[in-house]
Amino acid sequence: xxxxxxxxxxxxxxxxxxxxxxxxxxxxxxxxxxxxxxxxxxxxxxxxxxxxxxxxxxxxxxxxxxxxxxxxxxxxxxxxxxxxxxxxxxxxxxxxxxxxxxxxxxxxxxxxxxxxxxxxxxxxxxxxxxxxxxxxxxxxxxxxxxxxxxxxxxxxxxxxxxxxxxxxxxxxxxxxxxxxxxxxxxxxxxxxxxxxxxxxxxxxxxxxxxxxxxxxxxxxxxxxxxxxxxxxxxxxxxxxxxxxxxxxxxxxxxxxxxxxxxxxxxxxxxxxxxxxxxxxxxxxxxxxxxxxxxxxxxxxxxxx
Amino acid sequence: xxxxxxxxxxxxxxxxxxxxxxxxxxxxxxxxxxxxxxxxxxxxxxxxxxxxxxxxxxxxxxxxxxxxxxxxxxxxxxxxxxxxxxxxxxxxxxxxxxxxxxxxxxxxxxxxxxxxxxxxxxxxxxxxxxxxxxxxxxxxxxxxxxxxxxxxxxxxxxxxxxxxxxxxxxxxxxxxxxxxxxxxxxxxxxxxxxxxxxxxxxxxxxxxxxxxxxxxxxxxxxxxxxxxxxxxxxxxxxxxxxxxxxxxxxxxxxxxxxxxxxxxx
Ligand SMILES: Nc1ncnc2c1ncn2[C@@H]1O[C@H](COP(=O)(O)OP(=O)(O)OP(=O)(O)O)[C@@H](O)[C@H]1O
Ligand SMILES: [Mg+2]
Numbered sequence: 001x002x003x004x005x006x007x008x009x010x011x012x013x014x015x016x017x018x019x020x021x022x023x024x025x026x027x028x029x030x031x032x033x034x035x036x037x038x039x040x041x042x043x044x045x046x047x048x049x050x051x052x053x054x055x056x057x058x059x060x061x062x063x064x065x066x067x068x069x070x071x072x073x074x075x076x077x078x079x080x081x082x083x084x085x086x087x088x089x090x091x092x093x094x095x096x097x098x099x100x101x102x103x104x105x106x107x108x109x110x111x112x113x114x115x116x117x118x119x120x121x122x123x124x125x126x127x128x129x130x131x132x133x134x135x136x137x138x139x140x141x142x143x144x145x146x147x148x149x150x151x152x153x154x155x156x157x158x159x160x161x162x163x164x165x166x167x168x169x170x171x172x173x174x175x176x177x178x179x180x181x182x183x184x185x186x187x188x189x190x191x192x193x194x195x196x197x198x199x200x201x202x203x204x205x206x207x208x209x210x211x212x213x214x215x216x217x218x219x220x221x222x223x224x225x226x227x228x229x230x231x232x233x234x235x236x237x238x239x240x241x242x243x244x245x246x247x248x249x250x251x252x253x254x255x256x257x258x259x260x261x262x263x264x265x266x267x268x269x270x271x272x273x274x275x276x277x278x279x280x281x282x283x284x285x286x287x288x289x290x291x292x293x294x295x296x297x298x299x300x301x302x303x304x
Numbered sequence: 305x306x307x308x309x310x311x312x313x314x315x316x317x318x319x320x321x322x323x324x325x326x327x328x329x330x331x332x333x334x335x336x337x338x339x340x341x342x343x344x345x346x347x348x349x350x351x352x353x354x355x356x357x358x359x360x361x362x363x364x365x366x367x368x369x370x371x372x373x374x375x376x377x378x379x380x381x382x383x384x385x386x387x388x389x390x391x392x393x394x395x396x397x398x399x400x401x402x403x404x405x406x407x408x409x410x411x412x413x414x415x416x417x418x419x420x421x422x423x424x425x426x427x428x429x430x431x432x433x434x435x436x437x438x439x440x441x442x443x444x445x446x447x448x449x450x451x452x453x454x455x456x457x458x459x460x461x462x463x464x465x466x467x468x469x470x471x472x473x474x475x476x477x478x479x480x481x482x483x484x485x486x487x488x489x490x491x492x493x494x495x496x497x498x499x500x501x502x503x504x505x506x507x508x509x510x511x512x513x514x515x516x517x518x519x520x521x522x523x524x525x526x527x528x529x530x531x532x533x534x535x536x537x538x539x540x541x542x543x544x545x546x547x548x549x550x551x552x553x554x555x556x557x558x559x560x561x562x563x564x565x566x567x568x569x
Contacts, residue, residue, distance in 0.1 A: 151419070158401070158409050158422040165398035172357075172396070173465070174383040174413045 001257050007134065009253035013246030014137040015198045016217065018144055020225075020245040021238065022191030023218030028237075029152070030184040031164035032079075035090030035215055037192050039097030040071040042211035044193030046104040049111040049206035057118045061140075061197040068193020071097060072185035080178040101208055111206045118201035137198060141242065144191065149238055151187075160184050192218075213266050216273050221245035223276040248272075305505045306333040306356070306473055311365030313348075313355055313529075325351040327529035329365070333473075336503040340516040342548075343526035344558070349509045350391075352526070353475045356507075358382040370472050384414035387466030387504075389459060389479040396462030399451035403442060403461060406450055407431045410465035434464055438494060456487030460494055467498050474499065476508040492519060513545045527556040 019041060026034035047067050048060030071093060078089035105111050123132040151157045162170050163180040170177050192214070200206040225244025231237050251272075256262060313326040325348045333339060341349050354360045356367060358379035367375045374382050390396055397406050408423040408431075428446070435443040438460050442453075450458065459479055466474060476495065480488035496519055499506050510516050516523050523540055525533035525548075532555040535543060553559055 153422050154419045155408075155412055155417040155422050156419060158405055159417055162398035162401060162406075162409060165400045166395065168390075168395050169398055170409075171380045172383050172388050173410050174380055175409075175417060176378070176380045 001254060005253055005257065006250075009249040010246060011133045011137060011202070012199075013249035014134070014141050014242075015195055015202060016221065016249060017141055017195075017242040017245035018137075018198070019192045019195035019214065020218045020221035020241050021144060021148060022188040022195070023215060024222050024238070024241045025148075025184055025188035025191065027219060027222060029161055029164050030181060030188075032086045032181070032185070033090070034072075034075060034086065034185060034188060036071055036075045036093045036097075036185070036189055037090075037215040037218060038211040038213070039094035039101065040068045040189040040192045040211075041196035041199075041214045042101045042206070042208060043067050043071055043097055043104070044196030045200035045206040045210060046101045046111070046208075047193075048197030049113055049200045050104060050106070052113055052116055052118055052201055053111060055117065057116070057121075057201060060201065061119065061194055064193045064197035065190045068196075069186035069190040071193070072187070072189030073182055075189075076178075076182040076185040080181055098208070105206065105208060109208045111200075113201065113204040113206075116204070118204070119198070120201060133202060137202075140194075140198070144194070145238055145242065148191075149235055152234060156180075156183070213269055216269050217248065218245075220269055220273045220276065221248045223273065224248055227276065227279070305335045305337070305370060306331070306507075307366075307368040308332070308356070309366045309368075311352075311355060311367065312363050313351055313360060314363055317363075325529050326355065326362075329529070329531060331524070331531065333505050333507070335505060337522060338499055338504075338506045338520035339508070339522045339524060340520045341507060341509045341524045341526060342511070342513060342516045344556075346528075347526040348529040349526055350477055351529075353388075353477050353507065353509060356382075356473070357386055357388055357475055385472040386475060387413075387469075387471035387473070388475045389462045389466050389477070391478040391481050393455040393458040393462070393482055396465065397450045397458055400449060402447050402449055403435070403453075404428060404431055404446040406461065407435075407465060407468065411468050413469045413471070434468065435461075438464060454487075456483045456491060459483060459491050463491065463494060463498060467502060467504065470502045470504070472505060474504045474506040476506065478509050478511060481511060495519070513548055517543055517545065517548065525552060525555070527552075527558070532556055 019037070023037060026032050044064035044067065047064045051057070051060040051063060075089045075093045078084045078092060079086050084092070102109070120132045120136055122136060123129050128135055152161060159170050159173075159175045160180050160183060163177050163184065167177045170180065196211070199210070221244040222241050223244070224247055225240035225242070226237070228247070229236065229240035229243055231240065252265065252268070255268060260268070308329055308331040311326055311329045312324070315321070315323045315325055329352060341352070343349050351360065355362050358374070358377055358381070362375060365375070366373060369382075369385055398409070404423055408427055411427060431446065432443045435446065440457055440460055442457060442461065450461065453461065463479070479495075480491050483491060492515060495508070498504070506520065508520060517540065522534070522536040524531055524535075533551055
């Protein structure tokens with residue numbers, strides 16, 4: 001693999017890590033399978049691309065954060081107020097966002113940003129100019145990571161984490177779980193949307209279908225991180241998500257290098273997540289087979 | 305302190321599974337009163353506690369706590385004044401968070417949850433002191449996740465969480481039923497101490513008739529959603545488990561086979 005390709009996947013991994021942190025908040029902290037992600041990622045990209053093409057690249061990611069959190073709020077309200085299952089609520093918002101995203105993009109399926117100034121031009125004229133696409137996302141990711149960690153250590157952050165563990169307990173200590181879910185999903189989709197906003201400017205286009213399977217990529221990153229880097233403390237879990245996202249990109253890059261057609265990418269992502277999710281069932285199955293095998297041996301030994 | 309007036313609750317109204325779980329319940333508790341509730345399976349004991357706590361909305365009647373009508377307050381809002389310990393030791397704590405984090409969440413009961421640090425030095429000191437009083441050695445494990453604790457340790461911790469802000473009312477729903485007899489006894493002992501220390505108005509549901517008479521100062525018997533016996537004072541002091549069973553059979557018209565109700569630990 002060339003150094004260029006390696007650097008490229010590292011850059012992508014860092015930007016996608018912000019999205020993965022969002023998925024971590026909904027899937028792990030709130031314990032809610034939030035599929036809004038596929039839509040809110042594109043929403044961020046669409047907002048960012050439109051503003052960028054109008055010469056306001058910085059406003060893009062900022063407005064994307066607000067737009068994404070609103071999308072998360074809608075999903076949360078569908079679930080908490082209208083009692084729609086989280087999975088379905090997310091799918092409904094994701095579907096609705098498809099039309100919203102097209103509207104944001106002026107009814108075009110694709111917004112090219114060729115020759116536009118993006119946030120990655122911020123370091124132009126400085127000695128580190130060539131590494132702008134590495135430095136800027138890293139700085140944003142670090143900021144997001146630190147803020148998220150500090151937030152999860154506040155009084156509000158505590159009850160947010162407890163909501164995923166045991167919502168009954170959260171209500172029993174006087175906290176409205178409808179609000180913690182609202183705040184959690186808003187935050188999660190703000191992260192996802194910010195990630196989409198940066199990706200659009202990074203790759204110089206936004207496409208209405210660029211979010212397909214995003215939630216699975218996020219989940220893959222979370223699970224890879226957990227399996228390889230562990231879950232002992234909160235900080236470790238957050239860092240594991242980031243490393244998982246980067247590792248995921250590297251694996252994909254290597255697979256492409258080895259000749260996998262890019263069109264198979266989604267299939268491979270689905271396989272990785274299937275494998276990761278079925279890990280405990282496979283382990284149990286193997287253990288059960290081993291037990292039966294041992295019992296059989298013993299029985300044979302006994303009769304001999 | 306607590307006043308329940310003509311409260312009724314029917315589940316699955318209008319369906320074939322319709323079930324009148326509470327039937328015109330009237331009950332008043334004074335400040336610092338400790339009441340135990342007994343009754344057979346499905347008598348409506350849990351439903352009564354859940355209606356007071358706001359888990360279920362009542363169909364009819366009114367509930368006042370400290371002269372405030374809380375009948376239509378949502379569950380979380382009532383929890384600002386009501387501490388609870390559940391039968392299932394899993395339900396009272398967040399298992400993936402540490403002992404001190406759980407206590408910190410309970411300690412902030414009734415206060416706004418802002419962006420201040422979730423726990424501070426002063427609170428840690430306080431929690432250590434209070435945990436030491438439980439006598440389970442939890443004060444040395446404050447940074448461990450609750451998921452590592454046994455059922456009895458969790459119930460003791462939940463009890464501390466429910467009472468650390470001195471709520472107006474403490475609701476205990478068979479909070480020792482899932483524990484080994486010796487640990488159950490320990491948790492009951494702790495309950496008695498904590499209730500006495502803070503003079504807490506308490507309702508404790510139990511299946512153990514002996515405990516029902518031994519703990520608290522008043523005993524209520526429920527059957528089919530109604531209160532069929534309300535014992536206190538001299539009458540209660542003279543009561544034995546055998547006579548209580550007799551009373552139950554007379555008043556409910558149901559013969560008591562040796563079901564859970566008889567089990568004494
Ligand atoms: N959420 C619910 N939905 C429908 N029916 C319910 C519900 N909760 C309780 N019931 C019914 O209401 C009746 C009273 O139940 P409750 O749980 O209050 O009894 P209990 O006295 O606590 O009994 P146990 O000793 O078994 O805990 C039962 O017939 C039960 O089946
Ligand atoms: Mg019950």
